[in-house]
Amino acid sequence: MAMDGSSSETAPDLRVDVAIVGGGMAGLTAACGLAQYGLEIAVIDTEAPQDLTAQTFDGRCSAIAYASVQMLKSLKIWPPLEDTAQPIKEIRVSDGESRHFLHFDFAQIGDQPLGEMVENRHLRQALFFRASQLSNLHLLAPARVETVTRDQARAHLVLKDGRTVSAALAIGADGRNSRMRQQAAIQTPRWRYNQVGIVATVAHELPHCAIAHERFLPDGPFAILPLTGNRSSLVWTARASSEKAIMGLSPRAFEAEVQRRMGDFLGKATICGPRWSYPLGLHMAERYIDTRLALIGDAAHGIHPIAGQGLNMGLRDIAALIEVLVEAARRGEDIGSPFVLERYQRWRRTDNVVLALVTDTLNRLFSNDIAPIRHARDLGLSVVNRLPVLKRFFMSHARGTVGKLPRLLEGHPL
Amino acid sequence: MTAPYKPLSKSATIDADEAYRFAQTAEHWWDANGPFRPLHKLNPARLDFIRTAIMRHKKTDGASLRPFKDLNMVDLGCGGGLICEPLSRLGGNLTGLDVSDETVSIAREHAKAMGLPIQYRQATAEQLAEEDNQFDVVLALEVIEHVADPALFLAAARRLVKDDGLLIFSTLNRTAKSFALGIMAAEYVLGWVPRGTHDWKKFVTPIEFTQALESAGFYVGKISGLSYDVLGDCWHLSHDTSVNYIGAATPV
Numbered sequence: 166m167a168m169d170g171s172s173s174e175t176a177p178d179l180r181v182d183v184a185i186v187g188g189g190m191a192g193l194t195a196a197c198g199l200a201q202y203g204l205e206i207a208v209i210d211t212e213a214p215q216d217l218t219a220q221t222f223d224g225r226c227s228a229i230a231y232a233s234v235q236m237l238k239s240l241k242i243w244p245p246l247e248d249t250a251q252p253i254k255e256i257r258v259s260d261g262e263s264r265h266f267l268h269f270d271f272a273q274i275g276d277q278p279l280g281e282m283v284e285n286r287h288l289r290q291a292l293f294f295r296a297s298q299l300s301n302l303h304l305l306a307p308a309r310v311e312t313v314t315r316d317q318a319r320a321h322l323v324l325k326d327g328r329t330v331s332a333a334l335a336i337g338a339d340g341r342n343s344r345m346r347q348q349a350a351i352q353t354p355r356w357r358y359n360q361v362g363i364v365a366t367v368a369h370e371l372p373h374c375a376i377a378h379e380r381f382l383p384d385g386p387f388a389i390l391p392l393t394g395n396r397s398s399l400v401w402t403a404r405a406s407s408e409k410a411i412m413g414l415s416p417r418a419f420e421a422e423v424q425r426r427m428g429d430f431l432g433k434a435t436i437c438g439p440r441w442s443y444p445l446g447l448h449m450a451e452r453y454i455d456t457r458l459a460l461i462g463d464a465a466h467g468i469h470p471i472a473g474q475g476l477n478m479g480l481r482d483i484a485a486l487i488e489v490l491v492e493a494a495r496r497g498e499d500i501g502s503p504f505v506l507e508r509y510q511r512w513r514r515t516d517n518v519v520l521a522l523v524t525d526t527l528n529r530l531f532s533n534d535i536a537p538i539r540h541a542r543d544l545g546l547s548v549v550n551r552l553p554v555l556k557r558f559f560m561s562h563a564r565g566t567v568g569k570l571p572r573l574l575e576g577h578p579l
Numbered sequence: 580m581t582a583p584y585k586p587l588s589k590s591a592t593i594d595a596d597e598a599y600r601f602a603q604t605a606e607h608w609w610d611a612n613g614p615f616r617p618l619h620k621l622n623p624a625r626l627d628f629i630r631t632a633i634m635r636h637k638k639t640d641g642a643s644l645r646p647f648k649d650l651n652m653v654d655l656g657c658g659g660g661l662i663c664e665p666l667s668r669l670g671g672n673l674t675g676l677d678v679s680d681e682t683v684s685i686a687r688e689h690a691k692a693m694g695l696p697i698q699y700r701q702a703t704a705e706q707l708a709e710e711d712n713q714f715d716v717v718l719a720l721e722v723i724e725h726v727a728d729p730a731l732f733l734a735a736a737r738r739l740v741k742d743d744g745l746l747i748f749s750t751l752n753r754t755a756k757s758f759a760l761g762i763m764a765a766e767y768v769l770g771w772v773p774r775g776t777h778d779w780k781k782f783v784t785p786i787e788f789t790q791a792l793e794s795a796g797f798y799v800g801k802i803s804g805l806s807y808d809v810l811g812d813c814w815h816l817s818h819d820t821s822v823n824y825i826g827a828a829t830p831v
Contacts (some may be wrong), residue, residue, distance in 0.1 A: 203644045317609075318692040494644055496626040497665030499693065503611040504619050511812075 177321070177331035179303060181205040182500060183490070184322055184332035186313075186345050188217070188229075188306055191462025191479050192338030193292035198487040200239045200302040202579055204494060207330050209322070210306040214293045222284045224441040225364050226398040228253065228377070228390060230280045230477045235576035236484050238293075241298075245291040251393045252278035278375070282390050282398065305330075313348060314455040320467065320501065328487050334490070334501035335458050340450060342463035349455035355448035360385050363401040365440040366392065366533055367423065370432025380426070387426050389575045397431070399423060400443070412442050453514055454506040457512040459486060484571035485512045594727040605681035608659025609689055618661060618721070624805050624814040625825060626665055626721060629747055629792060632827040633716055636745045645670035652714040653739060655704045655732075656722030660686035663697050671716070673697040676707060682779070704735035713741045720749045720825070723788070724781045733795035742830050749805075751827035753782035756821045785820050792828050802826035 183199055185192045188210030200206045216222060229237070229250075237243040256279060296302050309325040313335060320335035337345030346353065373391040380387045385402030392398055401423070403411055414422065420436050427434055447464045452458060464480045486509050493505045572579055589726070592654060598650045607613035611759045630646070633750055639646040648670035654663050657675030667673045667690070677683050681769070683701045690697040717740040719732075740746050783791075803816045805823035816825075 203642070494668075495624075496623060496630060497668040498623065498626065499664065499668075504622075508813075 167248045175329075177329040179207055179305075179328070179330045181207045181303065181330065181332045182494070183207070183334045183336060184209065184320060185336040185338055186310055186322070187338035187340060187462070188212070188214075188304065188464065189338060190292065190476065191342065191464075191483060192336070193289070193296060194237075194240070194242065194480065195244055195336060195338065195486065196302055197292060197295045197299065198297040198483065198573070199490060200296075201240060202487070203301070203495075204490070204500075205301050206299075207303045207305060207332065208296070209308050209310055209324065209330070210304075211309050211553050213307045214289075214304070216307075218286050218289045218293065220286065222472060223289075223437070224366070224439060225285045225443075226366075226390060226392065227283055227285055227288065227476045229283050229288075229480075231277055232570065232574040233477050233480045234281055236480055236571075236573040239573050239576060239578055240294070240295070242291050242295045245294055246281075246283055246287060248391060249287045250281040250283050252375055253280045253282060253377045253391060254278050256377045256379065258381070260380045260381045282377075282392055284392070284398075307394070307578050310344075313345065315349075315451075315455070317456070319543075320457040332501075333499060336486075337458060337460045337464045338462050339464055341463040341467050342449045343460065345458060346450055346460055346464050349458055351455065351460070352451045353447060353448050354451065356406075357444065357445075357446045359405045359443045360402050361405050362400075362443045362445050363403055363408070363411055363440060364443065365399050365401075365419075365423070366437050367399055367427075367434040368394060368396050368437050370395065370435045371430070373431060382426065389427060389431075389523040395431075396437070398576075399427075401426065405444070408442055412440065453482075453510045454503075456503075457501040459506055459509060461486060472496075481571065481574060482509075482513045484573040485509060486572060488571045488579060545570055591592065594725060605679060605685045608661070608682070608685050608751060615659065615797055617811060618658075619678075620812070621805065621814050621823070622661055622665070624696055625662070625815055628749075628803055628816055628825045628827075629662070629666070629718070630669070632747060633745060636827070636829070637715070647671035647716075651713075652716040652718065653707065653712075653714045654718040654720070655739075656719065656725065657686060657699065658682055660690055660697065660699070662718060662720060663699075664693060664695055667695045667697050667789070674712075674714070675699045676702050676704065678703055704732055704739065708735040708738040712739065713744070714739055715744045717744065717746045718748075719746065721751075721784055723748065723750045724777065729783070729791055730794070733791055733797075737796045737830065740830055742757070744830065746792075746828045746830075748788065748792070748828065749782070749823065750788065751777065751782045751823055753779065753784050754821045785824055785826075788826075793831075796831050797828040798831050799826060799828045 168508070182204040184207045185196050186209050188196075188208045192210070196206045196208045210217075235241065237246070241513055296304055305324065305328070308328070310322055311325045312323045314321045315335060320332045322330040322332070322335065324330070335345065337343050339345055345424055372395055373389075374393055377391060378389040380389075384404050384407075386400075387402065388400040390398045390400070401411075411419070413424070416436060419440065420434065423436065424434050447468055453465050461482050465482060466478065468475050468478065489505060489509045489512070490500050493500050498505055601783040608615050610616075611619070633650070634646055635640060637650065646669055647666060650671050650719055651668055651674075652671045653674040653676060654666075655676050657663050660675055663673045663686070675683075675686055677699070678700050678701065681746050684701045686697075687699045690699070715811055717736050723729050723732065730771050779800070785802055789802075792799050802820060803825055804818055804820035805825060806817040806819050807814050807822075
């Protein structure tokens with residue numbers, strides 16, 4: 166990054182410890198966490214909060230793993246979600262038409278649920294609410310970042326409306342096509358799966374009993390995830406080529422297609438609200454850090470939603486980054502220095518590459534209908550089911566309690 | 580790096596050769612991949628000790644990000660300001676002392692870029708003590724092994740610290756292990772620090788250091804070891820004082 170003497174000469178409108186570009190779920194979680202421990206934070210987002218939390222903005226739901234819930238509790242983000250979150254007490258995995266069930270029951274690893282289903286817009290509302298309680302968190306939205314200059318001493322941001330922000334560290338939380346990442350010329354290998362995720366909410370006659378179902382159909386996984394009441398969130402992975410046809414179906418025809426895939430164990434299903442379609446891909450930034458810059462969330466990586474780990478992986482990065490930065494600040498270290506940022510990258514990147522490869526392999530293995538592979542899969546599921554040790558390992562993964570955990574994920578304050 | 584180093588003949592604690600060696604590398608103090616990288620890596624562990632020791636002694640607030648507000652501190656042999664800057668961020672009123680002009684100007688420039696109000700002076704501990712300055716915290720980190728007369732240096736340190744103040748010291752132990760790691764590995768094999776940075780014969784054992792501090796009028800409290808974790812590539816506090824150690828002392 167070029168040294169720009171002029172921008173540092175005049176006093177900035179806002180001088181903070183950390184400037185976060187992007188006020189989505191990742192950016193706001195990081196902001197709330199860092200502000201809770203006393204750092205001065207600015208968050209800049211192009212959208213106004215009321216637009217981000219509107220019913221039409223994001224129809225997705227997220228499976229928040231047990232460890233991530235602990236983190237949201239430590240950061241005091243969780244309370245408003247208490248009433249709207251649906252615990253997942255069991256996960257049943259089945260392979261297409263086959264009757265082999267892989268059955269994960271939380272009672273086998275303790276008395277806590279495996280995770281909680283949360284509607285993204287509720288999570289965003291909870292984040293904005295927490296942000297509003299923190300006087301050292303400055304939310305600049307809607308606002309657009311015009312230029313970012315990062316030098317050895319500071320990161321300088323100039324907004325389109327002329328305001329300037331100076332920070333010891335800039336965090337790029339600006340999504341999968343992150344401009345912050347591109348500006349730092351960080352290579353990001355990516356590929357598209359020839360799949361889209363179609364998301365809708367259904368109401369059904371019978372209770373789901375807090376069980377999540379994942380069925381491996383030939384087109385890709387089909388997930389039925391419990392929401393509060395007799396409702397479930399569906400993630401229908403379809404071939405990209407059939408996206409247009411599915412999105413163009415009449416409400417009745419769409420409902421019939423969904424019912425056919427769900428089966429009738431929940432009784433008659435009625436679609437509520439609109440349907441959304443998201444392209445599925447994998448990308449992984451080759452570095453998470455640059456001069457006075459750290460990447461989080463989709464700016465750093467995105468993986469296949471097959472194991473429901475995307476958001477959890479992002480939260481884990483954020484918990485690690487908060488821990489690294491707060492520890493550094495308490496020692497008086499320069500939180501934007503390469504020595505501090507290297508600790509974050511070192512801690513998280515290897516872990517994420519492994520998870521990306523695992524989900525990629527799972528998806529390739531399960532998204533086909535070739536007979537030998539299917540039999541091997543059936544066998545695999547049966548074996549896993551009968552070996553308690555293996556099952557506990559998979560469940561611990563689902564709960565996000567494997568590996569060197571950031572303290573926040575263990576439910577400890579910093 | 581062009582101005583020649585002028586030894587100050589008045590002072591007994593400057594080792595002219597040592598000071599000249601540091602002046603040669605002054606511009607690299609803040610270079611993340613430069614010759615001082617090992618010292619930067621050592622910093623978190625040293626700061627952990629310093630922070631805890633001062634907070635315990637002064638009973639300051641543990642959760643605060645500025646626990647050292649209003650404490651006057653001096654760093655003897657401050658180098659590029661690797662310790663002064665963090666302590667200034669934590670709220671301390673910092674004075675940094677170094678015998679090298681080059682080093683002091685690099686430190687001053689860097690603190691200015693960081694917006695930190697640190698006073699840097701090219702002076703020796705004895706010169707500062709002559710001025711009847713006294714401080715809440717006096718730091719002598721990785722410096723005793725570089726001075727010509729340790730006893731004179733510690734006597735000056737004693738005059739600089741207030742009666743209810745604290746001295747924090749750290750150095751390299753003189754053991755076979757420190758020779759192997761500190762000199763052979765760090766200077767020759769790994770190339771971590773420039774060759775000739777250290778003279779092993781001038782290293783001080785914890786017992787010698789404690790005796791010297793007691794003669795200078797200090798009571799030595801806790802001494803911790805600093806250990807290097809190869810896998811994590813980081814230093815942490817430990818009970819093993821055989822290579823590097825850090826301690827706190829109070830005036831008697």
